[in-house]
Amino acid sequence: MAEALLEVSRLSRRFGAVDALKEVDFNVTAGEVHALIGPNGAGKTTFIHHVSGALQPDSGRIRFAGHDVTALSMHRRVSAGMARSYQITNIFPGLSALDNVALAVQGRNDAGSSFRFWRPVGREAALFDEAKGYLEQVGLQDKGGAAAGMLSHGEQRALELAMVLATRPKLLLLDEPMAGTGPEESARMVELIEQLARRVTILLVEHDMAAVFRLADRISVLVNGQLICTGTPDEVRNDAAVRRAYLGDHL
Amino acid sequence: MALYRAAPWQKPLSLALLLAALALPTALSALDQAFYIGFATRVLIFALAASSLNLVLGFGGMVSLGHAAFLGAGAYVAAICQQAGINEALIAFPLAMSVAGLFALVVGAVSLRTRGVYFIMITLAFAQMAYYLFVSARSWGGDDGLPLNGRMTLGGLPLASDDALFYAALLALVAAMALFGRLVDARFGRVLQAIRENETRMEALGYPVFRFRLVAFVLGGMVAGLAGALLANLTGLASPNLLQWTQSGTLLVMVIIGGVGYLYGGVVGAVILLMLEETLVGFTAHWHIVLGLLLLAVVLFAPRGVAALFGPARSDEHG
Numbered sequence: 001m002a003e004a005l006l007e008v009s010r011l012s013r014r015f016g017a018v019d020a021l022k023e024v025d026f027n028v029t030a031g032e033v034h035a036l037i038g039p040n041g042a043g044k045t046t047f048i049h050h051v052s053g054a055l056q057p058d059s060g061r062i063r064f065a066g067h068d069v070t071a072l073s074m075h076r077r078v079s080a081g082m083a084r085s086y087q088i089t090n091i092f093p094g095l096s097a098l099d100n101v102a103l104a105v106q107g108r109n110d111a112g113s114s115f116r117f118w119r120p121v122g123r124e125a126a127l128f129d130e131a132k133g134y135l136e137q138v139g140l141q142d143k144g145g146a147a148a149g150m151l152s153h154g155e156q157r158a159l160e161l162a163m164v165l166a167t168r169p170k171l172l173l174l175d176e177p178m179a180g181t182g183p184e185e186s187a188r189m190v191e192l193i194e195q196l197a198r199r200v201t202i203l204l205v206e207h208d209m210a211a212v213f214r215l216a217d218r219i220s221v222l223v224n225g226q227l228i229c230t231g232t233p234d235e236v237r238n239d240a241a242v243r244r245a246y247l248g249d250h251l
Numbered sequence: 252m253a254l255y256r257a258a259p260w261q262k263p264l265s266l267a268l269l270l271a272a273l274a275l276p277t278a279l280s281a282l283d284q285a286f287y288i289g290f291a292t293r294v295l296i297f298a299l300a301a302s303s304l305n306l307v308l309g310f311g312g313m314v315s316l317g318h319a320a321f322l323g324a325g326a327y328v329a330a331i332c333q334q335a336g337i338n339e340a341l342i343a344f345p346l347a348m349s350v351a352g353l354f355a356l357v358v359g360a361v362s363l364r365t366r367g368v369y370f371i372m373i374t375l376a377f378a379q380m381a382y383y384l385f386v387s388a389r390s391w392g393g394d395d396g397l398p399l400n401g402r403m404t405l406g407g408l409p410l411a412s413d414d415a416l417f418y419a420a421l422l423a424l425v426a427a428m429a430l431f432g433r434l435v436d437a438r439f440g441r442v443l444q445a446i447r448e449n450e451t452r453m454e455a456l457g458y459p460v461f462r463f464r465l466v467a468f469v470l471g472g473m474v475a476g477l478a479g480a481l482l483a484n485l486t487g488l489a490s491p492n493l494l495q496w497t498q499s500g501t502l503l504v505m506v507i508i509g510g511v512g513y514l515y516g517g518v519v520g521a522v523i524l525l526m527l528e529e530t531l532v533g534f535t536a537h538w539h540i541v542l543g544l545l546l547l548a549v550v551l552f553a554p555r556g557v558a559a560l561f562g563p564a565r566s567d568e569h570g
Contacts (some may be wrong), residue, residue: 054451073459075460076556078455090451092445094448095253103453103456104456106438107453108455117437117439120433163456235489
């Protein structure tokens, strides 16, 4: 197996009396699409929060691209090449779509310091040209001037993806990118993720099983904070414990 | 809110107003109203202080109820400098800015770890601590404050005349507004405003949010310190009342009346509030009642402040 880009070992987190995550061992190999599935309340989003740095674990380690990032803040993990989308769309609604993406470009390490107080950003054509490129990749090239809050739900999800791409991540953490989208938008999103998967490693949390089985190289199943199975889509489909816990009536 | 964009007529208008301000002392003297030059200076100084709060509050989204502490710190540094024999503003004013900035660094480093109402309370607590410190500092005049023996010199030129101090205050205000005007359009200002809009998203885009906020907070504190040093020269006194929370409240009211997050919001608010006070005090000691009504009217009819009434239309009334 190729080298692990993300390595999570014995990650645990309690909220009061609830074991949200119990000794989770998990890894994502460079280049793969790894889907994390599980019933509602299994701890999937909690897990993503820990990987991205929004929450700190009680115990366990997280290694990313060869470095221990367990103690790093979210923005440092982003600089190291980890980017995430949110289950509930998380953009700047008052700003134009183009400004949303331009901010993402500007935040990158190689884009230079943002502690610049004098030169108008309007004169930094490179920033906006690059941002336009990402808008085009997600099919929003005609919406650059529109306020992000005025876009349709599916367009907002695509915009968030463009922002995430603009950080040029090594690893994309996608938390239910299909949530709340209609069938058409959903199909477009699957296509988009398929294209992205050729260039970047993806950890995908998703409820849409058709999408998961189409996109994923490997699938892990989380139930009540415990990882009960990791394997190829076929292995997971035929795993007795998974069927019992979760998939039974779906497949 | 959207990112701030200046209206196209804003630059010519502010240049015209600047020209008018340059002619003001001469005009007032010619009209035999030289008394008002001091008042106009006061307006300029408070416009400076309110604008510095507007950077923190309007562009940074940090509701600080302790901003007057930096104003007061600047005033005391000026007075203490003079006590120590330093009468040159080119030394005393940068020193006032540095001390106020350092104070803001300490306050910000602690309070910016909190959010919402906790941030308001912590900034208030710091300011009140500073207030009681100066009230009890005997060698600095205690609650009488520390008087100045006449005004300082600026680059060797005496600020003793009202005209000279007016122009010094005008210079400071113009410099600060030029800096703020550039800053909000530059990378830093865009990041600051985006943090105001969505802090989590900025963190998730890789921005060290805390550091950006802290820099804005310190910058606001420094400019407030400069305003304080000017104010001490105008009134001839560094009073602990300058650090009182009511003073912080006055600055907040100026920004809210003028326009939170509008470049000239602080200036407009300071002009309106101080002119209102000056006019109404002649009629009644209860002028605060009228101020209350004005605030009510602003909140009801111009919730974004007076500057917003003239500002560019913004397409941010949604989502």
